[in-house]
Amino acid sequence: MPTVVSLTTIMIDGTGMCGGCRVTVGDETKFVCVDGPEFDGHLVDFNNMMQRLGTYKTEEDHDHKQCHMDLAAQKAEA
């Protein structure tokens, strides 16, 4: 069954220059920002894509916690 997927990868410049959105589709390297975001779902290397999506997980978790602490402090001050 033909399957088209729309990918949401990390994007930085959106011009195909930074490589942040790089994915492997079949035997080719593609950039979601300029080549996609739709690709043949049977050819996307999802394991590699998910690994790349986790690159900044530690920083994102830290920022998420910091954001909640800042909101709690703002509520306490109000």
Ligand code: FES
């Ligand atoms: S967002 Fe930089 S290459 Fe696609």
